[in-house]
Amino acid sequence: MTGDLLARHRAVLPEWLALYYGEPLEITHGEGRHVWDSAGNKYLDFFGGILTTMTAHALPEVTxxxxxxxxxxxxxxxxxxxxxxxxxxxxxxxxxxxxxxxxxxxxxxxxxxxxxxxxxxxxxxxxxxxxxxxxxxxxxxxxxxxxxxxxxxxxxxxxxxxxxxxxxxxxxxxxxxxxxxxxxxxxxxxxxxxxxxxxxxxxxxxxxxxxxxxxxxxxxxxxxxxxxxxxxxxxxxxxxxxxxxxxxxxxxxxxxxxxxxxxxxxxxxxxxxxxxxxxxxxxxxxxxxxxxxxxxxxxxxxxxxxxxxxxxxxxxxxxxNDLQGNARRVGGLLVERLRSAAAGVPHVREVRGRGLMIGVELTRPGTDEADPEAASAVQEEARAGGLLIGRGGGHDTSVLRIAPPLSLTVAEAEEGAAVLERALRGL
Missing domain, CATH: 3.40.640.10 (Type I PLP-dependent aspartate aminotransferase-like (Major domain))
Incomplete structure (x- = not known):
């Protein structure tokens, strides 16, 4: 089903309209900080449609x-x-x-x-x-x-x-x-x-x-x-x-x-x-x-x-609901958890961020040279583990972009960090 949709996408939309993943994903619905794809797989969403689902998917008040x-x-x-x-x-x-x-x-x-x-x-x-x-x-x-x-x-x-x-x-x-x-x-x-x-x-x-x-x-x-x-x-x-x-x-x-x-x-x-x-x-x-x-x-x-x-x-x-305060508290925990997860991983140059706006920059070990292949590999592995993240960092897109809805819970932050830790340590 997704393969058919991908073929139709390529037949009528511009080539420069970028898609994530080797096998692109169709998101069909969401709730809170989670989304589901057309195959029924559930994901923790750490990108929110490019920082756009700010509070939560299917927020009742907005709906x-x-x-x-x-x-x-x-x-x-x-x-x-x-x-x-x-x-x-x-x-x-x-x-x-x-x-x-x-x-x-x-x-x-x-x-x-x-x-x-x-x-x-x-x-x-x-x-x-x-x-x-x-x-x-x-x-x-x-x-x-x-x-x-x-x-x-x-x-x-x-x-x-x-x-x-x-x-x-x-x-x-x-x-x-x-x-x-x-x-x-x-x-x-x-x-x-x-x-x-x-x-x-x-x-x-x-x-x-x-x-x-x-x-x-x-x-x-x-x-x-x-x-x-x-x-x-x-x-x-x-x-x-x-x-x-x-x-x-x-x-x-x-x-x-x-x-x-x-x-x-x-x-x-x-x-x-x-x-x-x-x-x-x-x-x-x-x-x-x-x-x-x-x-x-x-x-x-x-x-x-x-x-x-x-x-x-x-x-x-x-x-x-003081979601700014939640971004400060949970975001602070998440960035420290990610720094701990990245410790000793040769590809990680820097974990940076404020609130729920966090970047993990990847480079080729022992250099300052961007490593978009490693970033792509981590993104794919994170998806396999049930986590969606973005990428950025210029033309080389070697920075993992992490920006969940501002209602993210501590438990969800820990869950996402654990998936990312496994993906990073698998490089």
Missing amino acids: KAVSEQAGRIVHSSTLYLNRPMVELAERIAQLSAIPDARVFFTTSGTEANDTALLLATAHRRGNTVLAMRNSYHGRSFASVGVTGNRGWSPTSLSPLQTLYVHGGVRARGPYAHLDDREFIDACVADLTDLLGHTRDPVALIAEPVQGVGGFTSPPDGLYAAFRAVLRERGVLWIADEVQTGWGRTGDHFWGWQAHARNGPPDIVTFAKGLGNGMSVGGVIARAEIMNCLDANSISTFGGTQITMAAGLANLTHLLE
């Missing part, structure tokens, strides 16, 4: 909200007043810490980042953008143009002039040997030198934790130090919170809060987990920035009633 809203009206576009959209925007604006915040809803993180770039270039009247090396911001023409990861950037053409900055990867590159303070100082010096050779950029776009790049991040405070330099020139700070938002890092509700010495970003983008599987993204910005467009604009599908109902129910559940 009920979607069902009830579908029975009333599914969609009307932004040309009409939309109560669920206004209610969700009010909550997000309050949670954002951005003064006089405005919220615009999209259907994806790609579209959210595209909109943020549109706002920044229109507000600042320029097209030069700073981005981080090893970054990923989406698959549209503009967002590919600020993606600093060649494995996810299929064209060098772009409507933007993009300049790439050091700092997103702590343990690799020319500053890896420095301590955290020296690392930040070196990155700021590099940024300052770069600015001396170009017209002032309109914005810096950065993920607080690089998702596709392998869950790597700079020392806390780097982006605050960048901002001190950029603010003198009027350069905006766009925080791409598509993967880090809503408490996933445990320590903070937003990833940018690890760099919050001088206030919130000018623009925040979000998506992924808010809708718990429904297609919701968006942009938060100060009113002066959000309202800078001098042309007509609407959104046909952004903010549609059914996705807003899902987002409201999901966000309410997350806040009322």
Whole structure:
């Protein structure tokens, strides 16, 4: 049955539409932190549809909200007043810490980042953008143009002039040997030198934790130090919170809060987990920035009633059940358990992460050379053991990405870690 579906997939869908596993998997249903495939096999889900099933599969509150809203009206576009959209925007604006915040809803993180770039270039009247090396911001023409990861950037053409900055990867590159303070100082010096050779950029776009790049991040405070330099020139700070938002890092509700010495970003983008599987993204910005467009604009599908109902129910559940706190507690246990499991495994270069956003980087033993074959082998073995994980880390995809729903229990964390330990020690 799966083989027939795979053949049909290959016959009508693009070759570049990647599939995990040598024998791809059809997921048919889920509950809590588990999913089942078309053959009836049960898996503990440590990837959540790429960090999108944020709270739990088949969360009753979200299922009920979607069902009830579908029975009333599914969609009307932004040309009409939309109560669920206004209610969700009010909550997000309050949670954002951005003064006089405005919220615009999209259907994806790609579209959210595209909109943020549109706002920044229109507000600042320029097209030069700073981005981080090893970054990923989406698959549209503009967002590919600020993606600093060649494995996810299929064209060098772009409507933007993009300049790439050091700092997103702590343990690799020319500053890896420095301590955290020296690392930040070196990155700021590099940024300052770069600015001396170009017209002032309109914005810096950065993920607080690089998702596709392998869950790597700079020392806390780097982006605050960048901002001190950029603010003198009027350069905006766009925080791409598509993967880090809503408490996933445990320590903070937003990833940018690890760099919050001088206030919130000018623009925040979000998506992924808010809708718990429904297609919701968006942009938060100060009113002066959000309202800078001098042309007509609407959104046909952004903010549609059914996705807003899902987002409201999901966000309410997350806040009322302190899933950020659970991510901090269970994520802390899981990362320590994985470090213990990886101890003495020659292929493991680093186990890193915050909250329930954990990366295990694999290299060829005795070198710093990425080992995508080993990562693929561990991913396959984990599946055989009943565990689904992701991969990332650039074009070489040699980092195991672990990002379960934020309701993960201690017992489930132990179960998943045990499967991963067996897979790693089998290399």
